[in-house]
Amino acid sequence: MLESIYEDAAAADRRHNPLNNFIPTLRSGEWSDIGDRLHMEDTHICITDLAQNFGCNLLGEEAISFYGVFDGHGGKDAAQFVRDHLPRVIVEDADFPLELEKVVTRSFMETDAAFAKSCSLGSALSSGTTALTAMIFGRSLLVANAGDCRAVLSRHGMAIEMSKDHRPCCNNERMRIESLGGFIDDGYLNGQLGVTRALGDWHINGLKEISGRGGPLSAEPELKLVTLTKEDEFLIIGSDGIWDVFRSQNAVDFARRKLQEHNNVKLCCKEIVEEAIKRGASDNLTVVMVCFHLEPPPHVVVPRPRFKRSISAEGLRNLKSLLEG
Template sequence: MDAGVGKPPRHHLTSIRHCASSARIAAAAAASSPDYGLDLGTLSLISPTDVRTGFLPVFRSGSCAEIGPKSYMEDEHVCVDNLIEHLGGRAAGIPAPGAFYGVFDGHGGTDAACFVRKNLLKFIVEDMHFPTNVEKAIRGAFLKADHALADSHFLDNSSGTTALTALIFGRRYTVFDGYLNGQLAVARALGDWHMKGPKGSISPLSAEPELQEIVLSEEDEFLIIGCDGLWDVMTSQCAVSIVRKELMQHNNPEKCSGELVQEALKRDSCDNLTVVVICFSSNPPPQIEIPRSRVRRSISLEGLHLLKGALDSNA
């Protein structure tokens, strides 16, 4: 699974491949900075600089999921545009705005992907390190979900899932990715205990996620999270270009997700298809105007006299 980040076109298109990252806290550096009036260790993410620039993202999302050419659907996804509202009484101490998104690419059945979709956010919020240390909370939640799949008598613990998830607070977002190798051609996965062996044993499969942290700027327009069914047939640059063009026309992230899925089907994707598009503004991307190059024209004094003579002779 990959994620692409949309920015205005430049000489190259910026994208994040293979794992994206949510807004976690650059805890040590930021907490020690005198520019912050509040301790970043408590996830107080709005700094005086943020206030001066006046930029805070507004989250809007849309998703599309299709079974594709397969005979069964194993993907799951989640979109939470307003984390405070979603968590209700459990949202104490969490800064706004906040959001949570994920795509879970299941294999060996639907049990693992469905379980992780329903429980991963809950495990993050319930972790003892949340919200003071979001990175530890995320890692703990992944391992808790993995062990819950192994211990459950009601779920098929031979099923597994990869996960690409974004947790956003204010301008900072953390994308965490679990993805495995070996038989499954991936690097990290939840579940798949028939391949991992007993807990604590050495295994080619790991449930511990890779994390990336990014600070959003006004140039960051949207984020694309998708499963392999999309990225096997499309580059990040292609997906970003399609979404930006569609947003400029109708400003609807759900339609953009559907457009990416349909384009992947046209390109003969052979897997389930799930795409989530997250916009960071209520406005569509601005029209990019490329200034025309100004070509200087000059004429020599001799040429000027010749031209003047020609004009005079025609007068």
């Protein structure tokens, strides 16, 4: 069991910290919109009990909830394939659920390879997708990300990013890519792709397998595991179209206000998407939200960093000249 790895170290902490004596009560919602695009390439999934969903009876084990957002590019086929296959691959892994982190990483890679085989059966399957999944197991939250979807946790009103955007501008990703023979050109991986990790895209030469080793476009997810406490309010998972117009803290603030108004998780997701459209988002838009309490978030004042703002003498002169015409 995943949680047992951390049980000894956490036991003493729980005795001293009552926040850790917490079992989340899960409520989830989702909403999506085509946005300003001709085709809808986002998709998502919400499964309350992953093992039971696939007929796997884990005696004595707590339910594992599974949530995912998949943002396709070059078509919807890869996103739908990963949505339909990844959960089953996870459940059917021999180490599920005892070594969940290894299982999830391995399952991303296996699902990517399975899609490659499907691609050989039809050119319509030549597409790619980013993938972000969240699994909740007791007090444990495990987020796996390959691409530029993002998961943000609200902890007593503070935004905690549970994933990193895998884009060519990221220095760590650039180093990994260059070590594998790839390059960044004008902000694109090998001059072709705006993300550095994704499943699919096997039809693009030079991005995946190169001489028996992994190519610069990786399907391996980055993982982040946290133990939830009473202060953790909800998790927002959004496709990149959401984060084009929302900063992480801004999304948490917006969601908290809406939940305080009506405490309806699905409606809150809908309102986030609608607000993104109002702000000029042009991409497909998908939001999945998981709340950890039955009650709405409490009213709190979240401290914000205070910045001193100043303008140089030269800036003042330039501003004065602009105002005077």
